[in-house]
Amino acid sequence: MATATATAGQVSGSAAEIYDEFFVPALFGQWAEPLCDAADLGANSQVLDVACGTGATTRVVANRIRSGGRVVGLDRNVGMLAVARSYAGDIEWIEGLAEDLPFAANTFDIVLCQFGLMFFDDRTRALAEMRCVVRPGGRIALTVWADVAASPGYADMIRLVEAMFGNDAADALRAPFVLGRKPLLKELLDEGGLTGAAINTVSGVARFASIREWVRMDVRGWTMSEFIDDAGFEALIAEAETRLGHFSAADGSIAFPAPALSPRTKTPPIRDTS
Numbered sequence: 529m530a531t532a533t534a535t536a537g538q539v540s541g542s543a544a545e546i547y548d549e550f551f552v553p554a555l556f557g558q559w560a561e562p563l564c565d566a567a568d569l570g571a572n573s574q575v576l577d578v579a580c581g582t583g584a585t586t587r588v589v590a591n592r593i594r595s596g597g598r599v600v601g602l603d604r605n606v607g608m609l610a611v612a613r614s615y616a617g618d619i620e621w622i623e624g625l626a627e628d629l630p631f632a633a634n635t636f637d638i639v640l641c642q643f644g645l646m647f648f649d650d651r652t653r654a655l656a657e658m659r660c661v662v663r664p665g666g667r668i669a670l671t672v673w674a675d676v677a678a679s680p681g682y683a684d685m686i687r688l689v690e691a692m693f694g695n696d697a698a699d700a701l702r703a704p705f706v707l708g709r710k711p712l713l714k715e716l717l718d719e720g721g722l723t724g725a726a727i728n729t730v731s732g733v734a735r736f737a738s739i740r741e742w743v744r745m746d747v748r749g750w751t752m753s754e755f756i757d758d759a760g761f762e763a764l765i766a767e768a769e770t771r772l773g774h775f776s777a778a779d780g781s782i783a784f785p786a787p788a789l790s791p792r793t794k795t796p797p798i799r800d801t802s
Contacts, residue, residue: 576638
């Protein structure tokens, strides 16, 4: 089903390229270093990046751990991994599911997951798997988008998409924000065995060259292409330029707050081997 694909974060190969070329600098690239800092990432660490996408965070990890460590990027999406390999063929890229990590218990010092948790089929199981593969004394650090109400540009864009194309298309844009409330996220973390995790709110900014580029990224670089054809794409741009113009600077560029929630384990996850 199209909706299931959208909310699972699946994209085509061409969409993966657009995602990496535009979404990474517009939204995701700014979070790689802070996530590594939150995990106290050091040289020679053994690190797993779950839902690595095109590898923006994984490559930062590789630069920081030096030759004595190990970094693995895992993703379910072959299109994303193809782009990741094209940038860094020397990194270990693995196709796999977060709910069934193909590693032995206590393998890694650190597990990272940047903006992937929202899209897992079984989030609780995925967290439990992360907990399993981390060694005693290790750390898990995650990032999810804060509630959409804190990202005014996307709150307005979702309302516009829903008015023009219906709820299914709007749900493709709502999906990244579904874990954006701290009580809900804490409950999920507890269920996954990450009790006592600290959840911090971290400021961020979404930046696009223009409203047209913003719409193009959301439609062509994400999964709304399943709901919006070429005519609808142009219609959405026209309406967005009228209704969302208040986000534009004098040069036409777009910027608005896009904060995230960043949980990390306070105490090392312990593998029960009894």
